[in-house]
Amino acid sequence: MSDLRKDPIVGRWVIIATDRAKRPQDFARLETLKTTGFCPFCRGSEANTPHEILAYREPHTSANGPGWRVRVVPNKFPALQVEGALNKRGDGIYDLMNGVGAHEVIIECPHHESSMSRLTVDNVREVLWVYRDRLVDLKRDPRLVHGLIFKNVGALAGASLEHSHSQLIVTPVVPISVWEEMTGSLEFYNYRGRCIYCDMIQQELATGSRIVLDTPNFVVFCPFASRFPFETWVLPKQHSSHYENIPRQGIEEMGTVLKTVLSKLELALDDPPYNYIIHTAPFDTKEIPHYHWHLEIIPRLTRIAGFEWGSGFYINPVLPEQAGAFLREVEVDVGTGGTY
């Protein structure tokens, strides 16, 4: 089992997952993306993944066989595992606990497709709905406090398989970046009495220059202090702190929005490697007034070097207003569901 260890200075947790490695030498080089040959995520290869946790299937088909549209399985090389006790303990000035949690893979389609933007809108909607289903299920476990849904596309963004998929890592501690967002937004709320994200949405819509997409219930923009060129955020206009509370009709619209934005980014930037991450409040609160869930998309066009690691400062060579205008003007057709 892996360890969770805490940096005693800044309070950042780290997963030491040695089950993923054999010898130090094995880490001397970065993994590359497997793009040819056998794909364990394709329809018909179900026996090559761990047993499925959940799948949306055609009637009269069986678990771990074909007939699914979206399928969730445990990660074959999990960073965290559901079994066991946390056993929180100290070691002199250090703190650690067992690597209890969940690490799941969401296989987004049964056919071999590398880009989520080429899935049908209905398929994207089912992926968004399965995210919700997994969070609702996992938050019942009292040992677990936060669920992070993310997607890695392309080797430079950390993907090791090409077939369109995303991941869910559920942790027994609140990740430091989530904690910082919760604390920062609470501070604003205490001072102003409003959600900082709601204020940001208002200002972005009024300014207009960074807006990529404006639909009845969602807004997409390149944030004012973008860390990365073409960094793009998707926010629901209606205040809500927890992604898993999204209503069915929100998913309907968000499916179209997400497919549209990913299509725009791929067309504008020639299929860049990217990550997206759903930022959502920890499990241990009900709806809260100061935090606002959202999805952040990060194209991986620049390298992270010593300056960024040492300072938390980022150097972005593209004006967010220029990125916003560029993406706003890219025309795409996402098929069923309209393009907004």
Add this chain to the structure above:
Amino acid sequence: MSDLRKDPIVGRWVIIATDRAKRPQDFARLETLKTTGFCPFCRGSEANTPHEILAYREPHTSANGPGWRVRVVPNKFPALQVEGALNKRGDGIYDLMNGVGAHEVIIECPHHESSMSRLTVDNVREVLWVYRDRLVDLKRDPRLVHGLIFKNVGALAGASLEHSHSQLIVTPVVPISVWEEMTGSLEFYNYRGRCIYCDMIQQELATGSRIVLDTPNFVVFCPFASRFPFETWVLPKQHSSHYENIPRQGIEEMGTVLKTVLSKLELALDDPPYNYIIHTAPFDTKEIPHYHWHLEIIPRLTRIAGFEWGSGFYINPVLPEQAGAFLREVEVDVGTGGTY
């Protein structure tokens, strides 16, 4: 001139440096490392860099000509510039200021050498001393509050030129990561009355399992909560918060230590891409009891993916104790100055 923009939620600053770019399309792909042909950092190419700020030279040689051993020049594509006023201002809920600061390149040797570990110990010492000289000079500017010295080696670590060099970025605000270290260590000091880094050194020396090198005045270890495989920290045993206060004899010993550690990492990991960063207190305080300067070396063996971006959580597949033992046992000979 570039903008400094603040993320209103977590307080992170970003440099929007559009002078470095022409069109959005120019950022569609990562830069690669230039390893062949003309090198602007070599002896004889002095006219191809901006005018030198400082150089350690042989007697009777002139600025911007040959005869130097270590040379400091402004970055040709600076993220920040010394000229101009900060002009701090608001834009609705956002805060920004002009990109005032310094961005310098330290060219570490006149001959074409890609690895600092192959420089002589005396050469490494002069590099460490020039870091100190530049910090001492720049901290006299009241607009500037922090100096970050860092090194990028290899394309995967963000280097764009092969010739051994490091960089210095001086900012008019305290970078968020520095702020977090200052705050975290102050909290420990307020509670325990001791420097957390001094405590850590004591525990590491007592435990021994993560120690890479132990010399009279320095200790090198793989930290308990290492984010990256083979992450390695170099700390002075004597408490000191500001790197620029290092005495001449500290530099003497640190030169040998740094050359030894980099040689070990390169031998153990087959010349990995890496970054190192000097973590030091902001300019606006004198020596403080709670912070302890140090140098962090990060081999870039794993990719940063969506999980890390979204959570600030890191997954490290190598036990720090295993990395420490591995590096401790690698034997290297660093020539003049002894190997400790």
